[in-house]
Amino acid sequence: xxxxxxxxxxxxxxxxxxxxxxxxxxxxxxxxxxxxxxxxxxxxxxxxxxxxxxxxxxxxxxxxxxxxxxxxxxxxxxxxxxxxxxxxxxxxxxxxxxxxxxxxxxxxxxxxxxxxxxxxxxxxxxxxxxxxxxxxxxxxxxxxxxxxxxxxxxxxxxxxxxxxxxxxxxxxxxxxxxxxxxxxxxxxxxxxxxxxxxxxxxxxxxxxxxxxxxxxxxxxxxxxxxxxxxxxxxxxxxxxxxx
Amino acid sequence: xxxxxxxxxxxxxxxxxxxxxxxxxxxxxxxxxxxxxxxxxxxxxxxxxxxxxxxxxxxxxxxxxxxxxxxxxxxxxxxxxxxxxxxxxxxxxxxxxxxxxxxxxxxxxxxxxxxxxxxxxxxxxxxxxxxxxxxxxxxxxxxxxxxxxxxxxxxxxxxxxxxxxxxxxxxxxxxxxxxxxxxxxxxxxxxxxxxxxxxxxxxxxxxxxxxxxxxxxxxxxxxxxxxxxxxxxxxxxxxxxxx
Numbered sequence: 001x002x003x004x005x006x007x008x009x010x011x012x013x014x015x016x017x018x019x020x021x022x023x024x025x026x027x028x029x030x031x032x033x034x035x036x037x038x039x040x041x042x043x044x045x046x047x048x049x050x051x052x053x054x055x056x057x058x059x060x061x062x063x064x065x066x067x068x069x070x071x072x073x074x075x076x077x078x079x080x081x082x083x084x085x086x087x088x089x090x091x092x093x094x095x096x097x098x099x100x101x102x103x104x105x106x107x108x109x110x111x112x113x114x115x116x117x118x119x120x121x122x123x124x125x126x127x128x129x130x131x132x133x134x135x136x137x138x139x140x141x142x143x144x145x146x147x148x149x150x151x152x153x154x155x156x157x158x159x160x161x162x163x164x165x166x167x168x169x170x171x172x173x174x175x176x177x178x179x180x181x182x183x184x185x186x187x188x189x190x191x192x193x194x195x196x197x198x199x200x201x202x203x204x205x206x207x208x209x210x211x212x213x214x215x216x217x218x219x220x221x222x223x224x225x226x227x228x229x230x231x232x233x234x235x236x237x238x239x240x241x242x243x
Numbered sequence: 244x245x246x247x248x249x250x251x252x253x254x255x256x257x258x259x260x261x262x263x264x265x266x267x268x269x270x271x272x273x274x275x276x277x278x279x280x281x282x283x284x285x286x287x288x289x290x291x292x293x294x295x296x297x298x299x300x301x302x303x304x305x306x307x308x309x310x311x312x313x314x315x316x317x318x319x320x321x322x323x324x325x326x327x328x329x330x331x332x333x334x335x336x337x338x339x340x341x342x343x344x345x346x347x348x349x350x351x352x353x354x355x356x357x358x359x360x361x362x363x364x365x366x367x368x369x370x371x372x373x374x375x376x377x378x379x380x381x382x383x384x385x386x387x388x389x390x391x392x393x394x395x396x397x398x399x400x401x402x403x404x405x406x407x408x409x410x411x412x413x414x415x416x417x418x419x420x421x422x423x424x425x426x427x428x429x430x431x432x433x434x435x436x437x438x439x440x441x442x443x444x445x446x447x448x449x450x451x452x453x454x455x456x457x458x459x460x461x462x463x464x465x466x467x468x469x470x471x472x473x474x475x476x477x478x479x480x481x482x483x484x485x486x
Contacts, residue, residue: 078352089358096351108339109321115332 004028006236008053013060022047023074025061025083027054028239029225031125031173032087033071034215038169039091041211043101053236088118091166103166117159118170120146128174132181132226137190140181144196147171151198157205164209172206175199179219180226247271249479251296256303265290266317268304268326270297271482272468274368274416275330276314277458281412282334284454286344296479331361334409346409360402361413363389371417375424375469380433383424387439390414394441400448407452415449418442422462423469 006027007014016023024040024047026033040047052061052070065072065083073084073093084090095103105111124143131140151159159167182189193200206212221238228235249270250257259266267283267290269276283290295304300311308315308326316327316336327333338346348354367386374383394402402410425432436443449455464481471478 075352082352082356084355084359086359086362089355089362092358093351093355096354108336109318109325111339112327112332112336113325115335116327116329119329119332 004049004051004237004240006051006053007058009056009058011058011060014050016048016050018076020077023050023076024048025050025052025065025070025072025074027052027070028236029217029222030054030070031177034173034176035087035170036071036073036090036094037215038172038211039094039103039166041214042103042164042169042209043094043098045094045098051236053234055234055236088170091170095166103160103164103169105165114159114165114167117147117150117167121171121174124171125174128177128181132177132184137181137185137188141190141192141195144199148196148199151202158202164206164211168202168206168209169211172212175203175206176212176216177219177222178203180222183219183223247292247294247480247483249294249296250301252299252301254301254303257293259291259293261319263320266293266319267291268293268295268308268313268315268317270295270313271479272460272465273297273313274420277416277419278330278413279314279316279333279337280458281415281454282337282346282409284457285346285407285412285452286337286341288337288341294479296477298477298479331413334413338409346403346407346412348408357402357408357410360390360393360410364414364417367414368417371420371424375420375427380424380428380431384433384435384438387442391439391442394445401445407449407454411445411449411452412454415455418446418449419455419459420462420465421446423465426462426466 022040022045024033024036026037026049028051037049052058054070057068062068064074065085067085069085071085071087071090073090075082075084084093092104105114121143124140124146127139127143131137147159154161156162158164159171178191182191207216217239225235225238228238265283265288267276267279269280269292271294280292295301295313297313305311307317308328310328312328314328314330314333316333318325318327327336335347348357364386367383367389370383370386374380390402397404399405401407402414421434425434450459460482468478468481471481
Protein backbone atom coordinates (compact mmCIF):
# COMPACT_ATOMS: atom_id res chain seq x y z
CA UNK A 1 0.00 0.00 0.00
CA UNK A 2 2.45 2.46 1.24
CA UNK A 3 5.39 2.35 -1.10
CA UNK A 4 5.67 5.95 0.00
CA UNK A 5 5.11 7.23 -3.54
CA UNK A 6 3.13 10.47 -3.56
CA UNK A 7 0.16 10.38 -5.90
CA UNK A 8 -0.14 13.35 -8.25
CA UNK A 9 -2.61 14.86 -10.67
CA UNK A 10 -3.52 12.31 -13.31
CA UNK A 11 -3.11 9.36 -10.95
CA UNK A 12 -6.02 6.96 -10.64
CA UNK A 13 -7.90 6.43 -7.39
CA UNK A 14 -5.45 4.53 -5.19
CA UNK A 15 -5.65 0.79 -5.23
CA UNK A 16 -6.46 0.24 -1.54
CA UNK A 17 -8.11 -3.03 -0.44
CA UNK A 18 -11.71 -2.75 0.82
CA UNK A 19 -10.65 -4.18 4.17
CA UNK A 20 -12.33 -1.66 6.47
CA UNK A 21 -8.99 -0.26 7.61
CA UNK A 22 -8.63 3.51 8.11
CA UNK A 23 -7.04 5.45 5.28
CA UNK A 24 -4.76 8.35 6.04
CA UNK A 25 -4.10 10.85 3.26
CA UNK A 26 -0.72 12.27 4.12
CA UNK A 27 2.50 13.84 2.88
CA UNK A 28 5.78 12.36 4.07
CA UNK A 29 7.47 15.67 4.89
CA UNK A 30 4.49 17.38 6.56
CA UNK A 31 4.85 17.86 10.34
CA UNK A 32 1.08 18.21 10.78
CA UNK A 33 0.47 14.88 9.04
CA UNK A 34 3.25 13.39 11.17
CA UNK A 35 1.17 14.12 14.28
CA UNK A 36 -1.54 11.78 13.02
CA UNK A 37 0.94 9.04 12.08
CA UNK A 38 2.43 9.29 15.59
CA UNK A 39 -0.96 8.89 17.28
CA UNK A 40 -2.03 6.01 15.04
CA UNK A 41 1.29 4.25 15.62
CA UNK A 42 1.34 4.94 19.38
CA UNK A 43 -2.14 3.46 19.73
CA UNK A 44 -1.29 0.63 17.32
CA UNK A 45 -4.32 1.37 15.16
CA UNK A 46 -3.94 -0.24 11.72
CA UNK A 47 -4.14 2.18 8.76
CA UNK A 48 -3.24 2.62 5.13
CA UNK A 49 -1.03 5.60 4.26
CA UNK A 50 -1.82 7.28 0.98
CA UNK A 51 0.73 9.95 0.18
CA UNK A 52 -0.26 13.00 -1.84
CA UNK A 53 1.78 15.31 -4.06
CA UNK A 54 0.56 18.62 -2.63
CA UNK A 55 1.91 20.66 -5.53
CA UNK A 56 -0.15 18.77 -8.10
CA UNK A 57 -3.01 17.22 -6.20
CA UNK A 58 -4.88 14.33 -7.80
CA UNK A 59 -8.47 15.15 -8.84
CA UNK A 60 -9.93 12.24 -6.86
CA UNK A 61 -8.63 13.80 -3.64
CA UNK A 62 -11.25 16.56 -3.93
CA UNK A 63 -14.01 13.98 -4.17
CA UNK A 64 -12.91 12.51 -0.86
CA UNK A 65 -12.21 15.86 0.72
CA UNK A 66 -13.44 19.01 -1.07
CA UNK A 67 -10.86 21.19 0.72
CA UNK A 68 -8.07 18.98 -0.65
CA UNK A 69 -6.18 19.14 2.63
CA UNK A 70 -3.83 16.66 4.26
CA UNK A 71 -3.70 15.14 6.76
CA UNK A 72 -7.17 13.70 6.15
CA UNK A 73 -8.50 10.50 7.68
CA UNK A 74 -11.11 8.47 5.82
CA UNK A 75 -13.31 6.42 8.14
CA UNK A 76 -14.11 3.70 5.63
CA UNK A 77 -16.40 1.74 7.97
CA UNK A 78 -18.76 4.66 8.62
CA UNK A 79 -21.56 5.60 6.24
CA UNK A 80 -20.43 8.31 3.88
CA UNK A 81 -17.63 7.61 4.49
CA UNK A 82 -16.64 10.72 6.45
CA UNK A 83 -13.22 12.27 5.90
CA UNK A 84 -11.80 14.13 8.88
CA UNK A 85 -9.28 16.98 8.59
CA UNK A 86 -7.24 19.14 11.01
CA UNK A 87 -4.42 17.24 12.71
CA UNK A 88 -5.45 18.09 16.28
CA UNK A 89 -9.10 17.18 15.75
CA UNK A 90 -8.19 13.91 14.04
CA UNK A 91 -5.95 13.00 16.99
CA UNK A 92 -8.66 13.85 19.53
CA UNK A 93 -11.14 11.73 17.60
CA UNK A 94 -8.73 8.79 17.48
CA UNK A 95 -8.11 8.99 21.22
CA UNK A 96 -11.86 8.96 21.96
CA UNK A 97 -12.80 6.32 19.40
CA UNK A 98 -9.91 3.99 20.31
CA UNK A 99 -9.69 4.24 24.09
CA UNK A 100 -6.89 1.70 24.52
CA UNK A 101 -3.58 3.37 25.41
CA UNK A 102 -5.21 6.77 26.11
CA UNK A 103 -3.13 9.80 25.20
CA UNK A 104 -5.26 12.63 26.59
CA UNK A 105 -5.81 12.92 30.35
CA UNK A 106 -9.33 11.89 31.42
CA UNK A 107 -9.74 14.66 33.98
CA UNK A 108 -11.37 17.67 32.24
CA UNK A 109 -9.04 20.19 33.89
CA UNK A 110 -5.83 18.27 33.08
CA UNK A 111 -7.16 17.72 29.57
CA UNK A 112 -7.86 21.38 28.88
CA UNK A 113 -4.47 22.34 30.33
CA UNK A 114 -2.82 19.91 27.92
CA UNK A 115 -4.81 21.39 25.03
CA UNK A 116 -3.77 24.90 26.04
CA UNK A 117 -0.11 23.85 25.90
CA UNK A 118 -0.69 22.32 22.47
CA UNK A 119 -2.48 25.49 21.36
CA UNK A 120 0.41 27.68 22.59
CA UNK A 121 2.81 25.55 20.58
CA UNK A 122 1.20 27.14 17.52
CA UNK A 123 3.34 30.23 18.13
CA UNK A 124 6.45 28.09 18.68
CA UNK A 125 6.07 26.20 15.43
CA UNK A 126 5.53 29.53 13.67
CA UNK A 127 8.86 30.66 15.13
CA UNK A 128 10.42 27.37 13.96
CA UNK A 129 9.32 27.95 10.37
CA UNK A 130 10.75 31.49 10.47
CA UNK A 131 14.05 30.26 11.94
CA UNK A 132 14.19 27.48 9.35
CA UNK A 133 13.68 30.13 6.68
CA UNK A 134 16.74 32.10 7.80
CA UNK A 135 15.00 34.25 10.42
CA UNK A 136 15.97 34.77 14.05
CA UNK A 137 16.51 31.69 16.22
CA UNK A 138 15.79 33.31 19.58
CA UNK A 139 11.95 33.48 19.23
CA UNK A 140 11.97 29.70 18.74
CA UNK A 141 14.14 29.13 21.81
CA UNK A 142 11.92 31.48 23.86
CA UNK A 143 8.91 29.46 22.79
CA UNK A 144 10.62 26.24 23.92
CA UNK A 145 11.34 27.78 27.35
CA UNK A 146 7.68 27.21 28.31
CA UNK A 147 7.98 23.47 27.58
CA UNK A 148 11.34 23.20 29.37
CA UNK A 149 9.76 24.76 32.48
CA UNK A 150 6.69 22.59 32.18
CA UNK A 151 8.70 19.38 31.93
CA UNK A 152 10.82 20.46 34.90
CA UNK A 153 7.66 21.28 36.89
CA UNK A 154 6.12 17.88 36.10
CA UNK A 155 9.32 16.03 36.97
CA UNK A 156 8.32 13.13 34.68
CA UNK A 157 10.10 11.33 31.86
CA UNK A 158 7.60 12.54 29.28
CA UNK A 159 4.95 15.25 29.22
CA UNK A 160 2.46 12.38 29.44
CA UNK A 161 4.10 11.08 32.65
CA UNK A 162 6.10 7.85 32.74
CA UNK A 163 5.02 7.25 29.16
CA UNK A 164 4.32 9.49 26.20
CA UNK A 165 1.06 11.42 26.02
CA UNK A 166 -0.65 13.72 23.59
CA UNK A 167 1.55 16.76 24.25
CA UNK A 168 4.70 14.74 23.54
CA UNK A 169 3.40 13.72 20.14
CA UNK A 170 1.81 17.02 19.14
CA UNK A 171 5.04 18.98 19.60
CA UNK A 172 7.43 16.25 18.46
CA UNK A 173 7.44 16.92 14.68
CA UNK A 174 9.12 20.32 15.24
CA UNK A 175 11.44 18.94 17.90
CA UNK A 176 12.55 16.22 15.48
CA UNK A 177 13.43 19.06 13.12
CA UNK A 178 15.97 20.58 15.54
CA UNK A 179 18.60 18.63 13.63
CA UNK A 180 17.31 20.03 10.36
CA UNK A 181 17.67 23.51 11.84
CA UNK A 182 21.22 22.66 12.91
CA UNK A 183 22.05 21.55 9.39
CA UNK A 184 20.44 24.64 7.86
CA UNK A 185 22.00 27.16 10.22
CA UNK A 186 25.52 25.77 10.51
CA UNK A 187 27.58 27.87 12.92
CA UNK A 188 24.59 30.07 13.76
CA UNK A 189 22.88 27.14 15.47
CA UNK A 190 22.91 27.81 19.19
CA UNK A 191 20.72 25.23 20.92
CA UNK A 192 21.78 25.46 24.55
CA UNK A 193 21.74 22.29 26.65
CA UNK A 194 22.20 24.42 29.78
CA UNK A 195 19.03 26.30 28.94
CA UNK A 196 17.08 23.14 28.07
CA UNK A 197 18.34 20.37 30.39
CA UNK A 198 14.98 18.58 30.65
CA UNK A 199 14.11 18.93 26.98
CA UNK A 200 17.56 17.62 26.05
CA UNK A 201 16.97 14.39 27.96
CA UNK A 202 13.40 14.23 26.67
CA UNK A 203 14.65 14.47 23.07
CA UNK A 204 16.87 11.44 23.65
CA UNK A 205 14.00 9.48 25.19
CA UNK A 206 11.59 10.43 22.42
CA UNK A 207 14.01 9.17 19.77
CA UNK A 208 13.73 5.70 21.32
CA UNK A 209 9.91 5.74 21.29
CA UNK A 210 8.47 3.15 18.90
CA UNK A 211 5.95 5.54 17.28
CA UNK A 212 8.62 8.21 16.82
CA UNK A 213 11.04 5.69 15.31
CA UNK A 214 8.39 4.38 12.91
CA UNK A 215 8.14 7.78 11.17
CA UNK A 216 11.54 9.28 11.95
CA UNK A 217 13.34 11.05 9.13
CA UNK A 218 17.00 12.00 8.95
CA UNK A 219 17.70 15.72 8.82
CA UNK A 220 19.63 15.31 5.56
CA UNK A 221 16.55 13.91 3.83
CA UNK A 222 14.33 16.68 5.16
CA UNK A 223 16.89 19.27 4.03
CA UNK A 224 17.08 17.69 0.59
CA UNK A 225 13.29 17.85 0.24
CA UNK A 226 13.29 21.52 1.22
CA UNK A 227 16.05 22.20 -1.32
CA UNK A 228 14.03 20.64 -4.13
CA UNK A 229 10.96 22.57 -3.00
CA UNK A 230 12.82 25.90 -2.94
CA UNK A 231 14.04 25.11 -6.43
CA UNK A 232 10.37 24.85 -7.51
CA UNK A 233 10.50 21.08 -8.10
CA UNK A 234 9.61 19.39 -4.81
CA UNK A 235 10.76 15.79 -4.88
CA UNK A 236 8.11 14.11 -2.75
CA UNK A 237 9.45 10.66 -3.56
CA UNK A 238 12.92 10.99 -2.07
CA UNK A 239 12.35 8.01 0.17
CA UNK A 240 10.85 5.78 -2.52
CA UNK A 241 13.38 3.15 -3.50
CA UNK A 242 12.34 2.85 -7.15
CA UNK A 243 11.61 6.57 -7.67
CA UNK B 244 -20.77 41.94 40.76
CA UNK B 245 -21.33 42.72 37.18
CA UNK B 246 -22.23 46.40 36.95
CA UNK B 247 -20.72 45.92 33.52
CA UNK B 248 -18.01 48.50 34.16
CA UNK B 249 -14.74 47.55 32.45
CA UNK B 250 -11.77 47.66 34.79
CA UNK B 251 -8.75 49.54 33.47
CA UNK B 252 -5.11 50.11 34.33
CA UNK B 253 -4.86 51.53 37.83
CA UNK B 254 -7.94 49.69 39.07
CA UNK B 255 -7.55 47.55 42.17
CA UNK B 256 -8.07 43.79 42.14
CA UNK B 257 -11.83 43.37 41.68
CA UNK B 258 -13.91 43.03 44.80
CA UNK B 259 -15.34 39.57 44.14
CA UNK B 260 -16.70 37.51 47.05
CA UNK B 261 -14.70 34.39 47.96
CA UNK B 262 -17.74 32.21 47.29
CA UNK B 263 -16.15 29.55 45.11
CA UNK B 264 -18.05 30.71 42.04
CA UNK B 265 -16.27 30.75 38.66
CA UNK B 266 -14.88 34.11 37.51
CA UNK B 267 -15.02 35.03 33.87
CA UNK B 268 -12.74 37.82 32.67
CA UNK B 269 -14.53 39.22 29.67
CA UNK B 270 -15.20 42.23 27.47
CA UNK B 271 -18.80 43.13 26.71
CA UNK B 272 -18.33 43.70 22.98
CA UNK B 273 -16.07 40.69 22.28
CA UNK B 274 -17.71 37.91 20.25
CA UNK B 275 -15.19 35.33 21.48
CA UNK B 276 -15.98 36.16 25.10
CA UNK B 277 -19.68 36.00 24.21
CA UNK B 278 -19.25 32.33 23.31
CA UNK B 279 -18.27 31.57 26.91
CA UNK B 280 -21.14 33.63 28.37
CA UNK B 281 -23.55 31.71 26.12
CA UNK B 282 -22.29 28.31 27.27
CA UNK B 283 -22.28 29.29 30.95
CA UNK B 284 -25.81 30.69 30.64
CA UNK B 285 -27.12 27.75 28.58
CA UNK B 286 -25.83 25.31 31.18
CA UNK B 287 -26.99 27.57 34.02
CA UNK B 288 -23.57 27.55 35.65
CA UNK B 289 -23.24 30.43 38.13
CA UNK B 290 -20.33 32.83 37.45
CA UNK B 291 -19.06 36.30 38.14
CA UNK B 292 -18.36 38.49 35.12
CA UNK B 293 -15.37 40.78 35.43
CA UNK B 294 -15.12 43.09 32.45
CA UNK B 295 -11.75 44.32 31.26
CA UNK B 296 -10.74 47.45 29.37
CA UNK B 297 -8.59 45.80 26.70
CA UNK B 298 -6.97 49.06 25.61
CA UNK B 299 -5.57 49.78 29.06
CA UNK B 300 -5.44 46.46 30.84
CA UNK B 301 -5.21 46.44 34.63
CA UNK B 302 -1.87 45.20 35.99
CA UNK B 303 -3.48 42.56 38.19
CA UNK B 304 -4.88 40.83 35.09
CA UNK B 305 -1.36 39.69 34.16
CA UNK B 306 -0.95 38.08 37.58
CA UNK B 307 -4.04 35.98 36.92
CA UNK B 308 -3.20 35.35 33.30
CA UNK B 309 0.28 36.25 32.03
CA UNK B 310 -0.94 36.49 28.43
CA UNK B 311 -3.51 39.13 29.52
CA UNK B 312 -6.14 37.61 27.22
CA UNK B 313 -9.91 37.55 27.50
CA UNK B 314 -12.02 35.53 27.67
CA UNK B 315 -10.29 33.86 30.62
CA UNK B 316 -11.99 31.63 33.16
CA UNK B 317 -10.62 31.44 36.71
CA UNK B 318 -11.41 28.14 38.42
CA UNK B 319 -11.38 29.51 41.95
CA UNK B 320 -12.07 26.14 43.62
CA UNK B 321 -9.06 24.41 42.09
CA UNK B 322 -5.57 24.72 43.54
CA UNK B 323 -3.64 27.47 41.80
CA UNK B 324 -6.21 28.57 40.84
CA UNK B 325 -5.89 27.79 37.13
CA UNK B 326 -6.99 30.38 34.58
CA UNK B 327 -8.16 28.95 31.26
CA UNK B 328 -8.02 30.85 27.97
CA UNK B 329 -9.19 30.26 24.36
CA UNK B 330 -12.95 30.45 23.96
CA UNK B 331 -13.36 27.03 22.32
CA UNK B 332 -11.22 25.23 24.88
CA UNK B 333 -13.01 26.93 27.78
CA UNK B 334 -16.37 25.84 26.34
CA UNK B 335 -15.19 22.25 25.87
CA UNK B 336 -13.93 22.18 29.45
CA UNK B 337 -17.25 23.52 30.76
CA UNK B 338 -19.20 20.91 28.83
CA UNK B 339 -17.05 18.09 30.25
CA UNK B 340 -16.85 19.40 33.79
CA UNK B 341 -20.57 20.26 34.01
CA UNK B 342 -22.26 17.36 32.22
CA UNK B 343 -25.85 18.52 32.82
CA UNK B 344 -27.45 19.90 29.65
CA UNK B 345 -24.66 18.57 27.39
CA UNK B 346 -23.83 20.74 24.39
CA UNK B 347 -21.35 18.54 22.52
CA UNK B 348 -22.49 15.22 21.05
CA UNK B 349 -21.21 12.21 23.02
CA UNK B 350 -20.45 10.10 19.97
CA UNK B 351 -16.79 10.71 18.99
CA UNK B 352 -17.60 10.94 15.25
CA UNK B 353 -20.51 13.36 15.69
CA UNK B 354 -18.39 15.34 18.12
CA UNK B 355 -15.43 15.73 15.76
CA UNK B 356 -17.77 16.64 12.89
CA UNK B 357 -19.25 19.41 15.06
CA UNK B 358 -15.74 20.62 15.91
CA UNK B 359 -14.79 20.66 12.24
CA UNK B 360 -17.80 22.87 11.50
CA UNK B 361 -16.79 25.19 14.34
CA UNK B 362 -13.21 25.22 13.03
CA UNK B 363 -14.39 26.08 9.51
CA UNK B 364 -16.37 28.98 10.93
CA UNK B 365 -12.97 30.59 11.59
CA UNK B 366 -12.83 31.56 7.92
CA UNK B 367 -16.43 32.82 8.03
CA UNK B 368 -15.84 35.10 10.99
CA UNK B 369 -12.71 36.38 9.27
CA UNK B 370 -14.93 37.27 6.29
CA UNK B 371 -17.41 38.91 8.68
CA UNK B 372 -14.71 41.19 10.12
CA UNK B 373 -13.62 42.19 6.62
CA UNK B 374 -17.21 42.89 5.54
CA UNK B 375 -17.79 44.87 8.72
CA UNK B 376 -14.69 46.87 7.88
CA UNK B 377 -16.06 47.92 4.49
CA UNK B 378 -14.78 44.93 2.49
CA UNK B 379 -16.75 42.62 0.21
CA UNK B 380 -19.91 41.01 1.59
CA UNK B 381 -19.96 37.98 -0.71
CA UNK B 382 -17.14 36.00 1.00
CA UNK B 383 -19.17 36.16 4.22
CA UNK B 384 -22.34 34.94 2.49
CA UNK B 385 -20.38 32.13 0.80
CA UNK B 386 -19.11 31.09 4.20
CA UNK B 387 -22.66 30.98 5.56
CA UNK B 388 -23.77 28.76 2.64
CA UNK B 389 -22.08 25.79 4.36
CA UNK B 390 -24.19 26.31 7.51
CA UNK B 391 -27.39 26.85 5.51
CA UNK B 392 -26.79 23.53 3.74
CA UNK B 393 -25.92 21.80 6.97
CA UNK B 394 -29.06 22.99 8.74
CA UNK B 395 -31.15 21.93 5.76
CA UNK B 396 -29.45 18.52 5.73
CA UNK B 397 -30.09 18.02 9.44
CA UNK B 398 -33.72 19.09 9.17
CA UNK B 399 -33.75 20.15 12.83
CA UNK B 400 -34.76 23.37 14.59
CA UNK B 401 -31.20 24.03 15.76
CA UNK B 402 -27.80 22.66 14.80
CA UNK B 403 -27.95 20.82 18.14
CA UNK B 404 -31.23 19.15 17.17
CA UNK B 405 -34.53 20.05 18.82
CA UNK B 406 -32.58 22.25 21.20
CA UNK B 407 -29.44 24.35 20.90
CA UNK B 408 -26.04 22.68 20.90
CA UNK B 409 -22.44 23.76 20.77
CA UNK B 410 -22.40 24.73 17.08
CA UNK B 411 -25.39 27.04 17.58
CA UNK B 412 -23.60 28.94 20.33
CA UNK B 413 -20.12 29.00 18.79
CA UNK B 414 -21.32 30.67 15.58
CA UNK B 415 -24.02 32.83 17.16
CA UNK B 416 -21.95 35.92 18.11
CA UNK B 417 -21.29 36.68 14.43
CA UNK B 418 -24.86 35.84 13.41
CA UNK B 419 -26.14 38.25 16.06
CA UNK B 420 -23.97 40.87 14.33
CA UNK B 421 -25.84 40.53 11.02
CA UNK B 422 -27.92 43.50 12.15
CA UNK B 423 -24.75 45.44 12.91
CA UNK B 424 -23.60 44.70 9.37
CA UNK B 425 -26.95 45.90 8.02
CA UNK B 426 -26.58 49.13 9.94
CA UNK B 427 -23.00 49.61 8.80
CA UNK B 428 -23.60 48.81 5.14
CA UNK B 429 -26.90 50.57 4.55
CA UNK B 430 -28.11 50.00 0.99
CA UNK B 431 -25.17 47.70 0.24
CA UNK B 432 -26.53 45.12 2.67
CA UNK B 433 -27.80 42.19 0.65
CA UNK B 434 -28.65 39.34 3.01
CA UNK B 435 -30.86 37.07 0.92
CA UNK B 436 -33.65 35.17 2.65
CA UNK B 437 -34.09 33.06 -0.49
CA UNK B 438 -30.48 31.98 -0.25
CA UNK B 439 -30.67 31.31 3.50
CA UNK B 440 -34.19 30.02 4.24
CA UNK B 441 -33.14 27.71 7.07
CA UNK B 442 -30.70 30.15 8.64
CA UNK B 443 -33.38 32.87 8.52
CA UNK B 444 -35.75 30.77 10.60
CA UNK B 445 -32.88 29.68 12.85
CA UNK B 446 -31.96 33.33 13.53
CA UNK B 447 -35.51 33.99 14.73
CA UNK B 448 -35.47 30.93 16.97
CA UNK B 449 -32.04 31.77 18.41
CA UNK B 450 -33.22 35.26 19.37
CA UNK B 451 -35.78 33.64 21.65
CA UNK B 452 -33.21 31.38 23.34
CA UNK B 453 -32.71 32.27 27.01
CA UNK B 454 -28.89 32.21 26.86
CA UNK B 455 -28.87 34.35 23.72
CA UNK B 456 -31.31 36.84 25.24
CA UNK B 457 -29.25 37.10 28.43
CA UNK B 458 -26.29 38.55 26.51
CA UNK B 459 -28.00 40.05 23.46
CA UNK B 460 -26.89 43.49 22.38
CA UNK B 461 -28.70 45.87 20.04
CA UNK B 462 -26.89 46.65 16.80
CA UNK B 463 -26.97 50.39 17.56
CA UNK B 464 -24.96 49.85 20.75
CA UNK B 465 -22.43 47.63 18.98
CA UNK B 466 -22.10 50.22 16.22
CA UNK B 467 -21.61 53.01 18.76
CA UNK B 468 -18.84 51.04 20.48
CA UNK B 469 -17.08 50.49 17.14
CA UNK B 470 -17.37 54.21 16.36
CA UNK B 471 -15.71 55.17 19.64
CA UNK B 472 -13.02 52.55 19.02
CA UNK B 473 -12.32 53.81 15.49
CA UNK B 474 -12.02 57.30 16.96
CA UNK B 475 -9.25 55.95 19.21
CA UNK B 476 -11.28 56.26 22.43
CA UNK B 477 -13.19 53.00 22.89
CA UNK B 478 -16.06 53.50 25.29
CA UNK B 479 -16.25 50.10 26.97
CA UNK B 480 -18.84 51.31 29.47
CA UNK B 481 -21.62 52.23 27.03
CA UNK B 482 -24.02 49.88 28.80
CA UNK B 483 -23.16 50.99 32.32
CA UNK B 484 -25.95 53.13 33.68
CA UNK B 485 -23.81 55.42 35.82
CA UNK B 486 -20.87 55.65 33.40
